[in-house]
Amino acid sequence: MxxxxxxxxxxxxxxxxxxxxxxxxxxxxxxxxxxxxxxxxxxxxxxxxxxxxxxxxxxxxxxxxxxxxxxxxxLHLDRRWDMVLVGAGDLGHALIRSGDFVQRGFRIVAVFDADPHKIGQPLGPLVVRDVATLSSSIRELGAQIAILAVPAGAAQEVASKLAEAGIRAILNYAPVSLNLPPEVRVGHVDPLVLLQSMTYYLCPEG
Amino acid sequence: MxxxxxxxxxxxxxxxxxxxxxxxxxxxxxxxxxxxxxxxxxxxxxxxxxxxxxxxxxxxxxxxxxxxxxxxxxLHLDRRWDMVLVGAGDLGHALIRSGDFVQRGFRIVAVFDADPHKIGQPLGPLVVRDVATLSSSIRELGAQIAILAVPAGAAQEVASKLAEAGIRAILNYAPVSLNLPPEVRVGHVDPLVLLQSMTYYLCPEG
DNA sequence: GCCGACTTGTGGTAAAATTCACAAGTGATG
DNA sequence: CATCACTTGTGAATTTTACCACAAGTCGGC
The missing domain is CATH 1.10.10.10 (Winged helix-like DNA-binding domain superfamily/Winged helix DNA-binding domain)
Structure with a gap:
């Protein structure tokens, strides 16, 4: 069933x-x-x-x-879930700072970025890691969930690497439809798409 | 049809x-x-x-x-859409700073908050207005779309006021199901719900 | 102990969404 | 000019989803 x-x-x-x-x-x-x-x-x-x-x-x-x-x-929420975050931009910062996820049992345990200027910098309680070390870090940490907060152009490539590294669920903030093996779940956070479908029902004059 | x-x-x-x-x-x-x-x-x-x-x-x-x-x-995207933002917290700041919406023809033309410390403060190119003036400001600006970025406890009350003020579409970032007249469209941005439904499929050992 | 006001869980039904499968049309090729 | 490899748009079939309606169960009051 x-x-x-x-x-x-x-x-x-x-x-x-x-x-x-x-x-x-x-x-x-x-x-x-x-x-x-x-x-x-x-x-x-x-x-x-x-x-x-x-x-x-x-x-x-x-x-x-x-x-x-x-x-x-x-829903398997009677435990803590560790997540990795890819993308240490504005969005990544906001996600780390906001305690929303932690309060509900989701904890970000590692942050990755490709920008050499960001790698090694502290970000909240974490230090930004090189995205090149993604695979080994994920296996080491045993994370099953990833948050994808990278630019649209990099999203598919990073997502594929995440899938290869054993990630089984991706919360995707990038405005891209990800192409992944079916066993990887994707949740798409996409405010723009929501706006764009709402305007269909909005007409300037009724 | x-x-x-x-x-x-x-x-x-x-x-x-x-x-x-x-x-x-x-x-x-x-x-x-x-x-x-x-x-x-x-x-x-x-x-x-x-x-x-x-x-x-x-x-x-x-x-x-x-x-x-x-x-x-x-989709009526061949024009610009003006939006009002309610909630000048971290999320509100992030939404104003990020140019994502503007690039796609959605512009935030006013920001509201209930906190006296925030009212009157500049926020990007805007000045935070008193949420008590919501209704008159919205009618004056002619906005049809609102972004709701207030705490869960205030969301329903503000949403009802938005609907009364003539707002016809709400992009809701608050973790609450809004109860509104059916002519008001609601788009719900809810990363936590996405995470919580993905964990159903994730089992520690399997 | 019996009645009445509720509420659940569910089989059956209706509605909605998706997919199938194909006629009809298009341009490239030789 | 005939053939071939494609592609669209769409009725019909299929699958999925939502809803209805009711038997069965529970409690409070009297």
């Missing part, structure tokens, strides 16, 4: 919703409450969850603490 | 692909070439484009310059 990708992509939203409700002091919820929160249908939430087991009680709804725990287990 | 949303979301990718091929010096392409570039099927690209007209020639493929022009027309 392989669960559809669209379902998997919604699970983190469910988890976030559960956390938000818990922060409101709630202890239980219902598929309907979550649906209103997330703008989905309650049936979809129930069906999605049913792929992984039965987490609720008829008439009662879902225990938030239990659902929280189960979602983290399913 | 209303075109499915998934199709619209792919058009910017096609546009990006067309630009990349043009930069390689090519003058024509085929659905198959684009498909390989983007990791899609050629039939899908042809069918998507067929929603808007016939842009290719049988046996010949697509003229890149023409397809480029048509995609920009369809």
């Amino acid at each position: 392989d669960t559809p990708g669209v379902v998997i992509q919604r699970l983190p939203l469910y988890l976030r919703c559960v956390k938000a409700l818990q922060e409101q002091g709630k202890r239980i919820t219902s598929s309907q409450e979550m649906a209103e929160h997330l703008g989905l249908s309650s049936a979809q939430i129930r069906k999605d969850l049913s792929h992984f087991g039965e987490f609720g009680k008829q008439g009662m709804g879902y225990d938030l603490a239990y659902l929280h725990e189960q979602l983290e287990r399913i | 209303d075109t499915p949303g998934v199709v619209i979301q792919r058009l910017p990718l096609y546009l990006r692909c067309v630009k990349a091929l043009q930069e390689q010096g090519k003058r024509i392409t085929s659905s198959q070439e684009m498909a390989e570039h983007l990791g899609l099927s050629s039939a899908q690209i042809r069918k998507d484009l067929s929603h808007f007209g016939e842009f290719g020639k049988q046996g010949m493929g697509y003229d890149l310059a023409y397809l480029h022009e048509q995609l920009e027309r369809i």
Whole structure:
């Protein structure tokens, strides 16, 4: 039984919703409450969850603490994930400085760049490494996730090297569609594409 | 005839692909070439484009310059779009400094924040305005797009105000599902959700 | 103990998206 | 001018996704 990708992509939203409700002091919820929160249908939430087991009680709804725990287990978020960052530019700096990832169990353990001026420089608690040492460093660190924050022109080449080095998931900030073996997962952060598809619906005069 | 949303979301990718091929010096392409570039099927690209007209020639493929022009027309990218930015934190600063949006015809024309210490301070070429003046400023500027870069706790409230002020598209960087009238489009930039769904497929030993 | 108000999990159904497969058209070649 | 190798655009088939609707279960109140 392989669960559809669209379902998997919604699970983190469910988890976030559960956390938000818990922060409101709630202890239980219902598929309907979550649906209103997330703008989905309650049936979809129930069906999605049913792929992984039965987490609720008829008439009662879902225990938030239990659902929280189960979602983290399913998504393998009940552990820390080490990531490597490639690209020590403005974006790379911002990603290191922001604590968003760390707070959620994702830690950047190495930074790489190709620019000789940047290599060896400190960046937060890390020192920028030479991208030429990518492969050996990754194997040494055992990282499975990489953040790609390099210019568009270099993205495909670096991504291929990451895949060769054993990286199994890439969070891609470069505005390029990566061509990689299917066993490597890619998540594409692409604000420009989002803007460009929204303007389709925007017309200067209605 | 209303075109499915998934199709619209792919058009910017096609546009990006067309630009990349043009930069390689090519003058024509085929659905198959684009498909390989983007990791899609050629039939899908042809069918998507067929929603808007016939842009290719049988046996010949697509003229890149023409397809480029048509995609920009369809997406309303043949003009400049003014945006307002709410949130003058680290992310806001980064968005202003980065020229990515401007290069593609999206310009940030005003910045807002709620922090009295930030209001009145210069930020790039702009001066941070009081978020209390959001509504009047937006109407004055005529902006239809907003970038939401505020903390999660403030996102829904600000988003509702944006919608009231006539904003019709929001690029949301806050880790919150926004609840808005359906005529307001929302694009969600959410690296953490991408990471969290990728870890599903990652198993420490397997 | 029984009723009524809820809620889950799910089989079946409807809708949506993708892919197939092919007629029709194009230009190059000899 | 006939052939060949390509390519588009598109109905039809297939696959995927979302939704409906309801049996079954739970709890609180009286």
